[in-house]
Amino acid sequence: MAYDKFNIIKSKAVPLNIDNVDTDQIIPARYLKATERKGFGDNLFRDWRYDSNNEKIQDFPLNKKDYSGKILIAGKNFGCGSSREHAVWAIYDYGFRAVVSSFFADIFKNNCLNIGVLPVQISEGYLNELFNEIERDNDSLFEINLNNQSINIMSNGRSEKFNISKYKKENMMNGFDDIDYLIDRKEDIITFANKTS
């Protein structure tokens, strides 16, 4: 097993209502110098969380006491740009288990699924409902149910379904990863390699 199993989370959420958040914002390149996967959460959104004197920027959502939870809700085209998996490590290490947006960049989405962060892609209309709900009550709870492929606003019962491939869903629910699958099939891979080269 490679990471925590994912089934249902019920949590408050942190809103980040900005479009096109790229992975350089999620974690700037100068924080990618580690040789082990440790401590990346400290530098999540580093240049939006801290000013040049390392003081917290008070009105950035992650610094506001009002907001907390295991769910990050973000504007469309989240995670574009660099392929750095460090971006997802930082999100996971900070304590998020799901990222919700109306649109994700491809590599970022794969990276999420590979380490056990659930990318929840929903309609723009529903995304706005989520942002409005947090604005109405920042203690509002949301439920993400992977088995049912649904996200629910607990206060009003408004919910929406999301897509995930059957294979990836089973992986997430059991904490399996692709490497486990590939290692089991190494003989097939070697046969294929010998045939083609």
Next chain:
Amino acid sequence: MGKTLFDKVWDAHVINKIENGPDVLFIDRHFIHEVTSPVAFVGLKNRNLKVLFPDKTFATADHNTPTINQHLPIKDALSAQQVKTLEKNCNEHGIDFWGLGHKMNGIVHVIGPENGITQPGLTIVCGDSHTSTHGAFGAIAFGIGTSEVEMVLSCQSIMQQKPKKMRITIDGKLNNCVTPKDVAIYIISQLSSSGATGYFVEYAGDVFKSMSMEGRMTVCNLSIEMGARGGMIAPDEKTFEYLKGKEFSPKDQEWDSAIKSWSILKSDPDSIFDKEISFIASDIEPMITYGTNPGMAVPISKKIPHFNDSGSKSSFSKSLEYMNFKEGEVMLGKKIDYVFLGSCTNGRIEDFRSFAGLIKGKRKAENIDAWLVPGSHKVLKSIKDEGILEILESSGFKLREPGCSACLAMNDDKIPVGKYAVSTTNRNFEGRQGPGARTLLASPLVAAASAITGKITDPREII
């Protein structure tokens, strides 16, 4: 029904298909560098795994390395540690490592093609989103995360959902001073920075046919900036000519049979794309970005647009605020502080030729700090051999040593806070070139013209 170029290469690499899931895809070539590989090697160790085919992986140090005094030990302790770790991992697993000072060293997406490692019809991956560069040769090439790097090291394959297919066709002839970089930025500005997400792009039409291999690499490199997983161009005589005699290219009889199999790598006339887009070459002008993603770009003679309801108003305003620009402002004539020539987008010999051609006999403006960083040692050598270095130096420019440098500012090459840089790189994200740095993406020609005048300048006014 016929197959697209993408289908032909993809289907030939599928080991098996998972129902309602991804394909298991065999990988022919794997590039690794110091930043996105160490955790993958830790993973191998934890699972007690070996590298399955060490001769299919190639390693270089490029992302965090210094671009001056490369003969000395790397000063930054963490960078030094990362490069040392890569060297150790390569030695342990029998992978060729081209570290600092090695004649093959350079930016990963420059050294692959220039040594003939990149070839038509291959699947190529690297823990770097600009792996799309290699698609210029008719390969399927794309960036992957570190978990996937671990998969390729241990199993020479990854699991991927087959993307949708898009073809972008541009017919006609490009205007004077319009370079491959302008073509790519124009496309991204039309489609937006997420317009090709979920797709793999094939570029077709007169413009790409007549483009040099280096120009094709620039275009494919930037495919990721509109969200595409990658871009590719059907191989032709130019591709074969470029690869002939390269260190890792097939030789003798193998070369003849390679040409045969490469020649059929093109989309069949009756193949179907999920999306077809076309543009007209003569509509494209030299381009420049004004915002904080590569889709926020305008023809250099035009004004910064007003918000037009695509995306959120607050994100647009945030972007302009970061750049300290206003809607409706003219781009031409804005004072700049830095010029950066280099990166996997525009750090090849042709880019240096183009830059040098424009500045020859002119002087660098006093207010400009110019960083000229070749993409590899081979590019550096050509710059010297072709007499380009003399042209640069007599105009007041200095040349640095190869690496990714200020493209992502992992090393000491950082644009200072608030300063403007006309940069031939690929991303104008906030802080990309250093905390608070303001990046204006453009071609080597725009960079050269702006370096001479000290402000944003249309190269057509200088030539």
